[in-house]
Amino acid sequence: MLAEVAQATQRLADAGVPSPRFDAEELAASVHGVKRGELHRVADADFDARYWAAVARREAREPLQHITGRAFFRYLELEVGPGVFVPRPETESVVGWAIDAVRAMDSAEPLIVDLCTGSAAIALALAQEVPRSRVFAVELDEGAYAWARRNVAGSRVTLEQGDALTAFPALDGQVDLVIANPPYIPLTEWEYVAPEARDHDPELALFSGEDGLDAIRGLERTAHRLLRPSGVVVIEHADTQGGLVPWIFTEDRGWADAADHPDLNNRPRFCTARREVP
Known part of the structure:
Protein backbone atom coordinates (compact mmCIF):
# COMPACT_ATOMS: atom_id res chain seq x y z
CA MET A 1 0.00 0.00 0.00
CA ARG A 61 -6.28 18.50 -12.26
CA GLU A 62 -9.86 17.36 -11.88
CA PRO A 63 -10.88 18.38 -8.35
CA LEU A 64 -10.32 15.70 -5.73
CA GLN A 65 -13.87 16.23 -4.47
CA HIS A 66 -15.34 15.53 -7.91
CA ILE A 67 -13.55 12.21 -8.01
CA THR A 68 -14.53 11.12 -4.49
CA GLY A 69 -17.98 12.75 -4.66
CA ARG A 70 -17.61 14.35 -1.25
CA ALA A 71 -16.27 17.48 0.39
CA PHE A 72 -15.60 18.11 4.06
CA PHE A 73 -16.52 21.45 5.59
CA ARG A 74 -16.22 22.08 9.33
CA TYR A 75 -18.20 19.13 10.81
CA LEU A 76 -20.02 18.29 7.58
CA GLU A 77 -19.57 15.80 4.77
CA LEU A 78 -21.25 17.13 1.62
CA GLU A 79 -22.08 15.64 -1.75
CA VAL A 80 -20.41 17.57 -4.56
CA GLY A 81 -19.56 17.08 -8.20
CA PRO A 82 -19.57 18.80 -11.60
CA GLY A 83 -21.79 21.87 -11.60
CA VAL A 84 -21.25 23.09 -8.04
CA PHE A 85 -18.55 25.17 -6.39
CA VAL A 86 -16.43 23.02 -4.08
CA PRO A 87 -16.28 24.60 -0.59
CA ARG A 88 -12.81 25.77 0.44
CA PRO A 89 -11.10 25.65 3.85
CA GLU A 90 -10.77 29.46 3.80
CA THR A 91 -14.53 29.78 4.13
CA GLU A 92 -14.52 27.86 7.42
CA SER A 93 -13.09 30.90 9.23
CA VAL A 94 -15.84 33.07 7.70
CA VAL A 95 -18.49 30.71 9.06
CA GLY A 96 -16.73 30.51 12.41
CA TRP A 97 -16.96 34.27 12.84
CA ALA A 98 -20.64 34.20 11.83
CA ILE A 99 -21.44 31.45 14.33
CA ASP A 100 -19.82 33.39 17.15
CA ALA A 101 -21.71 36.54 16.14
CA VAL A 102 -25.08 34.78 16.07
CA ARG A 103 -24.48 33.03 19.39
CA ALA A 104 -23.76 36.43 20.96
CA MET A 105 -27.06 37.88 19.77
CA ASP A 106 -30.02 38.25 22.10
CA SER A 107 -32.34 36.21 19.92
CA ALA A 108 -34.25 33.07 20.87
CA GLU A 109 -34.38 31.88 17.24
CA PRO A 110 -31.77 33.70 15.15
CA LEU A 111 -32.85 34.24 11.56
CA ILE A 112 -30.04 33.67 9.04
CA VAL A 113 -29.91 34.04 5.26
CA ASP A 114 -27.15 32.48 3.12
CA LEU A 115 -26.90 34.11 -0.31
CA CYS A 116 -25.23 32.30 -3.24
CA THR A 117 -25.31 29.07 -1.25
CA GLY A 118 -23.71 26.73 -3.82
CA SER A 119 -23.47 23.30 -2.16
CA ALA A 120 -25.27 24.72 0.93
CA ALA A 121 -22.11 24.22 3.01
CA ILE A 122 -22.46 27.54 4.84
CA ALA A 123 -26.18 27.19 5.48
CA LEU A 124 -25.85 23.65 6.81
CA ALA A 125 -22.90 24.51 9.06
CA LEU A 126 -24.85 27.37 10.61
CA ALA A 127 -27.95 25.22 11.08
CA GLN A 128 -25.87 22.48 12.69
CA GLU A 129 -23.79 24.67 14.99
CA VAL A 130 -26.53 27.13 15.96
CA PRO A 131 -29.35 24.65 16.70
CA ARG A 132 -31.98 27.30 17.52
CA SER A 133 -31.49 29.16 14.25
CA ARG A 134 -33.81 29.41 11.27
CA VAL A 135 -31.67 29.25 8.13
CA PHE A 136 -32.72 30.24 4.61
CA ALA A 137 -30.52 29.75 1.54
CA VAL A 138 -30.78 30.70 -2.12
CA GLU A 139 -28.92 29.57 -5.23
CA LEU A 140 -29.43 30.80 -8.80
CA ASP A 141 -27.55 28.21 -10.85
CA GLU A 142 -29.68 25.17 -11.69
CA GLY A 143 -26.82 22.67 -11.44
CA ALA A 144 -25.58 23.98 -8.11
CA TYR A 145 -29.14 24.12 -6.77
CA ALA A 146 -29.55 20.40 -7.51
CA TRP A 147 -26.51 19.60 -5.36
CA ALA A 148 -27.68 21.93 -2.59
CA ARG A 149 -31.09 20.28 -2.58
CA ARG A 150 -29.47 16.88 -2.06
CA ASN A 151 -27.33 18.19 0.79
CA VAL A 152 -30.11 19.98 2.67
CA ALA A 153 -32.52 17.03 2.48
CA GLY A 154 -33.66 16.24 6.02
CA SER A 155 -32.10 19.39 7.48
CA ARG A 156 -33.70 22.55 8.89
CA VAL A 157 -32.43 24.68 6.00
CA THR A 158 -35.08 26.28 3.78
CA LEU A 159 -33.68 26.31 0.25
CA GLU A 160 -34.93 28.28 -2.76
CA GLN A 161 -33.74 28.60 -6.32
CA GLY A 162 -33.53 32.19 -7.46
CA ASP A 163 -31.58 35.42 -7.70
CA ALA A 164 -29.82 36.45 -4.50
CA LEU A 165 -30.49 40.11 -5.27
CA THR A 166 -34.26 39.66 -4.96
CA ALA A 167 -34.43 36.69 -2.59
CA PHE A 168 -36.76 36.32 0.39
CA PRO A 169 -38.72 39.61 0.28
CA ALA A 170 -41.01 38.28 3.03
CA LEU A 171 -38.00 38.43 5.40
CA ASP A 172 -37.18 42.09 4.77
CA GLY A 173 -36.08 43.90 7.93
CA GLN A 174 -36.20 40.76 10.09
CA VAL A 175 -32.92 38.89 9.51
CA ASP A 176 -30.24 38.72 12.21
CA LEU A 177 -27.37 37.70 9.96
CA VAL A 178 -26.77 37.64 6.21
CA ILE A 179 -23.80 35.66 4.96
CA ALA A 180 -22.44 35.08 1.48
CA ASN A 181 -19.50 33.60 -0.37
CA PRO A 182 -20.20 35.28 -3.71
CA PRO A 183 -18.18 35.25 -6.93
CA TYR A 184 -15.30 37.70 -6.53
CA ILE A 185 -12.57 36.88 -9.06
CA PRO A 186 -11.86 39.68 -11.58
CA LEU A 187 -12.40 38.65 -15.19
CA THR A 188 -8.86 39.82 -15.91
CA GLU A 189 -7.49 37.13 -13.58
CA TRP A 190 -8.95 34.17 -15.51
CA GLU A 191 -5.62 32.75 -16.65
CA TYR A 192 -4.19 32.79 -13.12
CA VAL A 193 -6.98 30.75 -11.53
CA ALA A 194 -6.06 27.18 -10.52
CA PRO A 195 -7.22 24.61 -13.10
CA GLU A 196 -9.36 22.85 -10.50
CA ALA A 197 -11.49 25.99 -10.16
CA ARG A 198 -11.19 27.55 -13.62
CA ASP A 199 -11.98 24.38 -15.55
CA HIS A 200 -14.47 22.73 -13.18
CA ASP A 201 -16.24 25.19 -10.87
CA PRO A 202 -19.21 27.04 -12.42
CA GLU A 203 -18.16 30.41 -13.88
CA LEU A 204 -21.18 31.94 -12.15
CA ALA A 205 -19.55 31.09 -8.80
CA LEU A 206 -16.15 32.52 -9.70
CA PHE A 207 -16.09 35.69 -11.78
CA SER A 208 -17.69 39.05 -11.08
CA GLY A 209 -16.80 41.96 -13.34
CA GLU A 210 -13.54 43.69 -14.12
CA ASP A 211 -12.56 44.20 -10.48
CA GLY A 212 -14.35 41.16 -9.03
CA LEU A 213 -16.64 43.26 -6.83
CA ASP A 214 -19.82 43.50 -8.94
CA ALA A 215 -21.65 40.76 -7.03
CA ILE A 216 -20.64 42.18 -3.66
CA ARG A 217 -21.94 45.61 -4.65
CA GLY A 218 -25.30 44.06 -5.47
CA LEU A 219 -25.42 41.93 -2.34
CA GLU A 220 -24.76 44.98 -0.18
CA ARG A 221 -28.21 46.28 -1.07
CA THR A 222 -29.78 42.85 -0.56
CA ALA A 223 -28.22 42.53 2.89
CA HIS A 224 -29.39 46.01 3.88
CA ARG A 225 -32.93 45.14 2.76
CA LEU A 226 -33.04 41.87 4.68
CA LEU A 227 -31.35 42.81 7.94
CA ARG A 228 -33.06 44.20 11.01
CA PRO A 229 -31.47 47.25 12.64
CA SER A 230 -28.17 46.13 14.21
CA GLY A 231 -28.23 42.95 12.11
CA VAL A 232 -24.88 41.83 10.69
CA VAL A 233 -23.61 40.96 7.22
CA VAL A 234 -20.62 38.67 6.65
CA ILE A 235 -19.23 38.46 3.13
CA GLU A 236 -16.19 36.62 1.81
CA HIS A 237 -13.78 38.21 -0.67
CA ALA A 238 -10.35 37.56 -2.19
CA ASP A 239 -7.29 38.22 -0.07
CA THR A 240 -6.20 40.78 -2.68
CA GLN A 241 -9.41 42.75 -2.06
CA GLY A 242 -8.62 43.50 1.57
CA GLY A 243 -9.42 47.11 2.33
CA LEU A 244 -11.67 47.51 -0.71
CA VAL A 245 -14.84 45.73 0.40
CA PRO A 246 -15.43 47.72 3.63
CA TRP A 247 -15.73 50.81 1.43
CA ILE A 248 -18.82 49.26 -0.16
CA PHE A 249 -20.51 49.11 3.27
CA THR A 250 -20.35 52.82 4.06
CA GLU A 251 -22.18 54.95 6.62
CA ASP A 252 -24.01 56.91 3.95
CA ARG A 253 -25.52 53.62 2.74
CA GLY A 254 -26.75 52.72 6.22
CA TRP A 255 -23.85 50.70 7.64
CA ALA A 256 -21.63 50.89 10.69
CA ASP A 257 -18.47 49.12 11.89
CA ALA A 258 -17.44 47.84 8.45
CA ALA A 259 -14.16 45.95 8.80
CA ASP A 260 -12.03 43.25 7.24
CA HIS A 261 -10.99 40.06 9.04
CA PRO A 262 -8.15 37.58 8.36
CA ASP A 263 -8.42 33.90 7.54
CA LEU A 264 -6.36 31.16 9.19
CA ASN A 265 -3.36 32.21 7.07
CA ASN A 266 -3.69 35.80 8.35
CA ARG A 267 -4.79 37.10 4.94
CA PRO A 268 -7.78 39.47 4.62
CA ARG A 269 -10.64 37.12 3.75
CA PHE A 270 -14.01 38.57 4.73
CA CYS A 271 -15.78 41.79 5.56
CA THR A 272 -18.42 42.35 8.23
CA ALA A 273 -20.72 45.32 8.81
CA ARG A 274 -23.70 46.19 10.99
CA ARG A 275 -26.91 47.71 9.71
CA GLU A 276 -27.30 51.05 11.39
CA VAL A 277 -30.22 51.75 13.68
CA PRO A 278 -32.37 54.47 12.08
Whole structure:
Protein backbone atom coordinates (compact mmCIF):
# COMPACT_ATOMS: atom_id res chain seq x y z
CA MET A 1 0.00 0.00 0.00
CA LEU A 2 2.74 2.44 0.96
CA ALA A 3 4.59 1.86 -2.30
CA GLU A 4 1.43 2.41 -4.35
CA VAL A 5 0.55 5.63 -2.52
CA ALA A 6 4.13 6.86 -2.80
CA GLN A 7 4.08 6.29 -6.55
CA ALA A 8 0.75 8.10 -6.86
CA THR A 9 2.06 10.94 -4.70
CA GLN A 10 5.01 11.45 -7.03
CA ARG A 11 2.76 11.47 -10.08
CA LEU A 12 0.48 14.07 -8.54
CA ALA A 13 3.41 16.20 -7.41
CA ASP A 14 4.85 16.15 -10.92
CA ALA A 15 1.45 17.32 -12.21
CA GLY A 16 1.51 20.33 -9.88
CA VAL A 17 -1.19 19.14 -7.47
CA PRO A 18 -0.82 21.28 -4.32
CA SER A 19 -1.30 18.47 -1.76
CA PRO A 20 -0.13 15.30 -3.53
CA ARG A 21 0.29 12.98 -0.52
CA PHE A 22 -3.07 13.87 1.00
CA ASP A 23 -4.83 13.48 -2.34
CA ALA A 24 -3.16 10.15 -3.09
CA GLU A 25 -4.28 8.82 0.29
CA GLU A 26 -7.77 10.26 0.01
CA LEU A 27 -8.23 8.67 -3.42
CA ALA A 28 -7.06 5.33 -2.06
CA ALA A 29 -9.45 5.57 0.87
CA SER A 30 -12.35 6.50 -1.39
CA VAL A 31 -11.72 3.72 -3.91
CA HIS A 32 -11.37 1.07 -1.19
CA GLY A 33 -14.17 2.27 1.07
CA VAL A 34 -12.06 3.03 4.14
CA LYS A 35 -10.88 6.10 6.03
CA ARG A 36 -7.40 7.50 5.39
CA GLY A 37 -6.29 6.25 8.79
CA GLU A 38 -7.34 2.72 7.83
CA LEU A 39 -5.31 2.40 4.62
CA HIS A 40 -2.93 -0.01 6.35
CA ARG A 41 -5.73 -2.56 6.15
CA VAL A 42 -5.66 -2.48 2.35
CA ALA A 43 -3.26 -5.02 0.83
CA ASP A 44 -1.03 -4.02 -2.07
CA ALA A 45 -2.72 -6.65 -4.19
CA ASP A 46 -6.05 -4.86 -3.76
CA PHE A 47 -4.79 -1.70 -5.49
CA ASP A 48 -6.20 -2.10 -8.96
CA ALA A 49 -7.11 -0.15 -12.07
CA ARG A 50 -9.80 1.82 -10.22
CA TYR A 51 -7.18 3.54 -8.11
CA TRP A 52 -4.92 4.40 -10.99
CA ALA A 53 -7.88 5.69 -12.99
CA ALA A 54 -8.72 8.00 -10.09
CA VAL A 55 -5.09 9.12 -9.84
CA ALA A 56 -5.05 9.89 -13.57
CA ARG A 57 -8.14 12.08 -13.18
CA ARG A 58 -6.50 14.02 -10.34
CA GLU A 59 -3.28 14.19 -12.33
CA ALA A 60 -5.30 16.00 -15.01
CA ARG A 61 -6.28 18.50 -12.26
CA GLU A 62 -9.86 17.36 -11.88
CA PRO A 63 -10.88 18.38 -8.35
CA LEU A 64 -10.32 15.70 -5.73
CA GLN A 65 -13.87 16.23 -4.47
CA HIS A 66 -15.34 15.53 -7.91
CA ILE A 67 -13.55 12.21 -8.01
CA THR A 68 -14.53 11.12 -4.49
CA GLY A 69 -17.98 12.75 -4.66
CA ARG A 70 -17.61 14.35 -1.25
CA ALA A 71 -16.27 17.48 0.39
CA PHE A 72 -15.60 18.11 4.06
CA PHE A 73 -16.52 21.45 5.59
CA ARG A 74 -16.22 22.08 9.33
CA TYR A 75 -18.20 19.13 10.81
CA LEU A 76 -20.02 18.29 7.58
CA GLU A 77 -19.57 15.80 4.77
CA LEU A 78 -21.25 17.13 1.62
CA GLU A 79 -22.08 15.64 -1.75
CA VAL A 80 -20.41 17.57 -4.56
CA GLY A 81 -19.56 17.08 -8.20
CA PRO A 82 -19.57 18.80 -11.60
CA GLY A 83 -21.79 21.87 -11.60
CA VAL A 84 -21.25 23.09 -8.04
CA PHE A 85 -18.55 25.17 -6.39
CA VAL A 86 -16.43 23.02 -4.08
CA PRO A 87 -16.28 24.60 -0.59
CA ARG A 88 -12.81 25.77 0.44
CA PRO A 89 -11.10 25.65 3.85
CA GLU A 90 -10.77 29.46 3.80
CA THR A 91 -14.53 29.78 4.13
CA GLU A 92 -14.52 27.86 7.42
CA SER A 93 -13.09 30.90 9.23
CA VAL A 94 -15.84 33.07 7.70
CA VAL A 95 -18.49 30.71 9.06
CA GLY A 96 -16.73 30.51 12.41
CA TRP A 97 -16.96 34.27 12.84
CA ALA A 98 -20.64 34.20 11.83
CA ILE A 99 -21.44 31.45 14.33
CA ASP A 100 -19.82 33.39 17.15
CA ALA A 101 -21.71 36.54 16.14
CA VAL A 102 -25.08 34.78 16.07
CA ARG A 103 -24.48 33.03 19.39
CA ALA A 104 -23.76 36.43 20.96
CA MET A 105 -27.06 37.88 19.77
CA ASP A 106 -30.02 38.25 22.10
CA SER A 107 -32.34 36.21 19.92
CA ALA A 108 -34.25 33.07 20.87
CA GLU A 109 -34.38 31.88 17.24
CA PRO A 110 -31.77 33.70 15.15
CA LEU A 111 -32.85 34.24 11.56
CA ILE A 112 -30.04 33.67 9.04
CA VAL A 113 -29.91 34.04 5.26
CA ASP A 114 -27.15 32.48 3.12
CA LEU A 115 -26.90 34.11 -0.31
CA CYS A 116 -25.23 32.30 -3.24
CA THR A 117 -25.31 29.07 -1.25
CA GLY A 118 -23.71 26.73 -3.82
CA SER A 119 -23.47 23.30 -2.16
CA ALA A 120 -25.27 24.72 0.93
CA ALA A 121 -22.11 24.22 3.01
CA ILE A 122 -22.46 27.54 4.84
CA ALA A 123 -26.18 27.19 5.48
CA LEU A 124 -25.85 23.65 6.81
CA ALA A 125 -22.90 24.51 9.06
CA LEU A 126 -24.85 27.37 10.61
CA ALA A 127 -27.95 25.22 11.08
CA GLN A 128 -25.87 22.48 12.69
CA GLU A 129 -23.79 24.67 14.99
CA VAL A 130 -26.53 27.13 15.96
CA PRO A 131 -29.35 24.65 16.70
CA ARG A 132 -31.98 27.30 17.52
CA SER A 133 -31.49 29.16 14.25
CA ARG A 134 -33.81 29.41 11.27
CA VAL A 135 -31.67 29.25 8.13
CA PHE A 136 -32.72 30.24 4.61
CA ALA A 137 -30.52 29.75 1.54
CA VAL A 138 -30.78 30.70 -2.12
CA GLU A 139 -28.92 29.57 -5.23
CA LEU A 140 -29.43 30.80 -8.80
CA ASP A 141 -27.55 28.21 -10.85
CA GLU A 142 -29.68 25.17 -11.69
CA GLY A 143 -26.82 22.67 -11.44
CA ALA A 144 -25.58 23.98 -8.11
CA TYR A 145 -29.14 24.12 -6.77
CA ALA A 146 -29.55 20.40 -7.51
CA TRP A 147 -26.51 19.60 -5.36
CA ALA A 148 -27.68 21.93 -2.59
CA ARG A 149 -31.09 20.28 -2.58
CA ARG A 150 -29.47 16.88 -2.06
CA ASN A 151 -27.33 18.19 0.79
CA VAL A 152 -30.11 19.98 2.67
CA ALA A 153 -32.52 17.03 2.48
CA GLY A 154 -33.66 16.24 6.02
CA SER A 155 -32.10 19.39 7.48
CA ARG A 156 -33.70 22.55 8.89
CA VAL A 157 -32.43 24.68 6.00
CA THR A 158 -35.08 26.28 3.78
CA LEU A 159 -33.68 26.31 0.25
CA GLU A 160 -34.93 28.28 -2.76
CA GLN A 161 -33.74 28.60 -6.32
CA GLY A 162 -33.53 32.19 -7.46
CA ASP A 163 -31.58 35.42 -7.70
CA ALA A 164 -29.82 36.45 -4.50
CA LEU A 165 -30.49 40.11 -5.27
CA THR A 166 -34.26 39.66 -4.96
CA ALA A 167 -34.43 36.69 -2.59
CA PHE A 168 -36.76 36.32 0.39
CA PRO A 169 -38.72 39.61 0.28
CA ALA A 170 -41.01 38.28 3.03
CA LEU A 171 -38.00 38.43 5.40
CA ASP A 172 -37.18 42.09 4.77
CA GLY A 173 -36.08 43.90 7.93
CA GLN A 174 -36.20 40.76 10.09
CA VAL A 175 -32.92 38.89 9.51
CA ASP A 176 -30.24 38.72 12.21
CA LEU A 177 -27.37 37.70 9.96
CA VAL A 178 -26.77 37.64 6.21
CA ILE A 179 -23.80 35.66 4.96
CA ALA A 180 -22.44 35.08 1.48
CA ASN A 181 -19.50 33.60 -0.37
CA PRO A 182 -20.20 35.28 -3.71
CA PRO A 183 -18.18 35.25 -6.93
CA TYR A 184 -15.30 37.70 -6.53
CA ILE A 185 -12.57 36.88 -9.06
CA PRO A 186 -11.86 39.68 -11.58
CA LEU A 187 -12.40 38.65 -15.19
CA THR A 188 -8.86 39.82 -15.91
CA GLU A 189 -7.49 37.13 -13.58
CA TRP A 190 -8.95 34.17 -15.51
CA GLU A 191 -5.62 32.75 -16.65
CA TYR A 192 -4.19 32.79 -13.12
CA VAL A 193 -6.98 30.75 -11.53
CA ALA A 194 -6.06 27.18 -10.52
CA PRO A 195 -7.22 24.61 -13.10
CA GLU A 196 -9.36 22.85 -10.50
CA ALA A 197 -11.49 25.99 -10.16
CA ARG A 198 -11.19 27.55 -13.62
CA ASP A 199 -11.98 24.38 -15.55
CA HIS A 200 -14.47 22.73 -13.18
CA ASP A 201 -16.24 25.19 -10.87
CA PRO A 202 -19.21 27.04 -12.42
CA GLU A 203 -18.16 30.41 -13.88
CA LEU A 204 -21.18 31.94 -12.15
CA ALA A 205 -19.55 31.09 -8.80
CA LEU A 206 -16.15 32.52 -9.70
CA PHE A 207 -16.09 35.69 -11.78
CA SER A 208 -17.69 39.05 -11.08
CA GLY A 209 -16.80 41.96 -13.34
CA GLU A 210 -13.54 43.69 -14.12
CA ASP A 211 -12.56 44.20 -10.48
CA GLY A 212 -14.35 41.16 -9.03
CA LEU A 213 -16.64 43.26 -6.83
CA ASP A 214 -19.82 43.50 -8.94
CA ALA A 215 -21.65 40.76 -7.03
CA ILE A 216 -20.64 42.18 -3.66
CA ARG A 217 -21.94 45.61 -4.65
CA GLY A 218 -25.30 44.06 -5.47
CA LEU A 219 -25.42 41.93 -2.34
CA GLU A 220 -24.76 44.98 -0.18
CA ARG A 221 -28.21 46.28 -1.07
CA THR A 222 -29.78 42.85 -0.56
CA ALA A 223 -28.22 42.53 2.89
CA HIS A 224 -29.39 46.01 3.88
CA ARG A 225 -32.93 45.14 2.76
CA LEU A 226 -33.04 41.87 4.68
CA LEU A 227 -31.35 42.81 7.94
CA ARG A 228 -33.06 44.20 11.01
CA PRO A 229 -31.47 47.25 12.64
CA SER A 230 -28.17 46.13 14.21
CA GLY A 231 -28.23 42.95 12.11
CA VAL A 232 -24.88 41.83 10.69
CA VAL A 233 -23.61 40.96 7.22
CA VAL A 234 -20.62 38.67 6.65
CA ILE A 235 -19.23 38.46 3.13
CA GLU A 236 -16.19 36.62 1.81
CA HIS A 237 -13.78 38.21 -0.67
CA ALA A 238 -10.35 37.56 -2.19
CA ASP A 239 -7.29 38.22 -0.07
CA THR A 240 -6.20 40.78 -2.68
CA GLN A 241 -9.41 42.75 -2.06
CA GLY A 242 -8.62 43.50 1.57
CA GLY A 243 -9.42 47.11 2.33
CA LEU A 244 -11.67 47.51 -0.71
CA VAL A 245 -14.84 45.73 0.40
CA PRO A 246 -15.43 47.72 3.63
CA TRP A 247 -15.73 50.81 1.43
CA ILE A 248 -18.82 49.26 -0.16
CA PHE A 249 -20.51 49.11 3.27
CA THR A 250 -20.35 52.82 4.06
CA GLU A 251 -22.18 54.95 6.62
CA ASP A 252 -24.01 56.91 3.95
CA ARG A 253 -25.52 53.62 2.74
CA GLY A 254 -26.75 52.72 6.22
CA TRP A 255 -23.85 50.70 7.64
CA ALA A 256 -21.63 50.89 10.69
CA ASP A 257 -18.47 49.12 11.89
CA ALA A 258 -17.44 47.84 8.45
CA ALA A 259 -14.16 45.95 8.80
CA ASP A 260 -12.03 43.25 7.24
CA HIS A 261 -10.99 40.06 9.04
CA PRO A 262 -8.15 37.58 8.36
CA ASP A 263 -8.42 33.90 7.54
CA LEU A 264 -6.36 31.16 9.19
CA ASN A 265 -3.36 32.21 7.07
CA ASN A 266 -3.69 35.80 8.35
CA ARG A 267 -4.79 37.10 4.94
CA PRO A 268 -7.78 39.47 4.62
CA ARG A 269 -10.64 37.12 3.75
CA PHE A 270 -14.01 38.57 4.73
CA CYS A 271 -15.78 41.79 5.56
CA THR A 272 -18.42 42.35 8.23
CA ALA A 273 -20.72 45.32 8.81
CA ARG A 274 -23.70 46.19 10.99
CA ARG A 275 -26.91 47.71 9.71
CA GLU A 276 -27.30 51.05 11.39
CA VAL A 277 -30.22 51.75 13.68
CA PRO A 278 -32.37 54.47 12.08
